[in-house]
C-alpha cells in the first residue's frame with residue numbers, strides 16, 4: 619500500500635538539538651541533505667522509532683507511530699518502515715542470499731518465493747553469484763549492496779536510506795543510484811534519502827529538505843531548491859555563490875564588478891535604487907586568468923584553495939583587496955559559504971601552479987549573462 623509520512627519532532631541528545639517538520643506525500647521521495655553533523659541520521663532514527671523525541675509526532679498514513687504527549691512510540695519493527703543505515707548490519711550467521719530473503723520470509727513468503735525474490739535483488743545490485751557467501755567475506759561496498767538489496771526486497775511501506783551509496787566506488791555508485799531510482803519510481807515507495815551528495819537529491823527525489831545545525835533551512839521541490847538556492851547553506855551544497863550587492867542607478871555593484879541590471883541574465887523586476895540584492899553566481903559564469911592577463915577586464919581576486927571537481931579543478935576565490943568592497947553592502951552572513959567568495963571551474967589543462975595556487979592573485983571576470991539577481 620502506498621503511504622504518506624508526516625513528522626513534527628523536537629529532539630535533544632548530547633547537547634545537539636533537532637527541530638524538524640516534514641511531510642512526505644505517499645509515493646514520493648524526499649532527499650534530506652546537509653553538512654556533517656547537521657542531524658540527518660538523527661532525523662531518520664526519529665522516523666524509524668530508534669530514537670524517541672522530546673516532543674512531537676510521527677504519522678504514517680494517518681496511523682500514529684510517535685506521539686510524545688500521548689505516550690505513543692510504536693517500536694521500529696512494527697512501523698512498516700525499513701531503514702538502511704550507514705552501517706549495513708547484515709546478519710553474520712546467514713548467507714548473503716538468506717540475508718536478502720529475510721524480509722520476504724518475515725512478510726510471509728514461502729521459502730522458494732523468498733529465494734526467487736532474493737536472487738532477483740542480488741542480480742539487480744550486481745551481486746549474482748555471491749548468494750552463498752557469508753557477510754564477513756564481503757568488501758565494504760559489496761556488503762552495502764547486499765544491505766540495499768535486503769532493504770528493497772522487504773518492500774516496506776516507507777524506506778529510509780542513510781547515505782545508501784556512500785561506500786561505493788565511482789563506477790558502482792551511478793549504477794546503484796539508477797537501480798534505486800527505478801525501484802522507488804516503479805513501486806511508488808515513499809522514501810526519505812539522506813545524502814550529502816546533491817546528485818542523489820537531483821536524481822532520486824521529488825522534494826528536498828536542507829538541514830543545518832538541526833533545523834530545516836530550506837524545503838521544496840528539488841528543481842526549485844537546487845536551481846535557485848535561497849540560503850548560503852544550500853548554495854554551498856550545490857556549489858553556487860550568493861554574492862551580496864547593491865542596485866544603484868540601474869546598475870548592480872558587487873565586490874566582483876558591476877553591470878547594468880539589464881545585462882544580467884535573470885533579473886527580478888524591481889529592486890529599489892540603493893536596495894541590497896544577491897547575485898547568484900555559478901562556477902560556469904566565472905573566468906579566471908593569471909593576474910597580469912587582461913588587466914582591463916574583470917577584477918583581482920585571491921585563490922583560497924583548489925580541489926578536484928568533475929572534469930577539472932574547482933577553485934575558491936576571495937575578493938581580497940579592500941578596494942573591492944562595496945560601500946554600504948553587508949559583506950555576508952554567517953555559515954560555510956558566507957561572504958563574497960566565488961567558486962570557479964578550471965580546465966585541468968590550464969592548471970599551472972606558477973599562477974594558480976593558494977594565495978595567488980588572479981584576474982576574475984563574471985559573465986553577466988550567466989548571473990541571476992534577486993532582492994536581498
Ligand SMILES: Nc1ncnc2c1ncn2[C@@H]1O[C@H](COP(=O)(O)OP(=O)(O)OP(=O)(O)O)[C@@H](O)[C@H]1O
Pocket residue numbers: 631632634652653654655656657658659660661814
Ligand atoms: N548517540 C549519540 N549520542 C549523543 N550525540 C549524538 C549521538 N549520535 C549523534 N550525536 C550528535 O548529534 C549531532 C548530529 O549527528 P547526526 O549523525 O544526526 O548528523 P548527520 O547529519 O547524519 O552527520 P553525518 O553527515 O556526519 O553522518 C552530532 O553533533 C552528533 O555528534
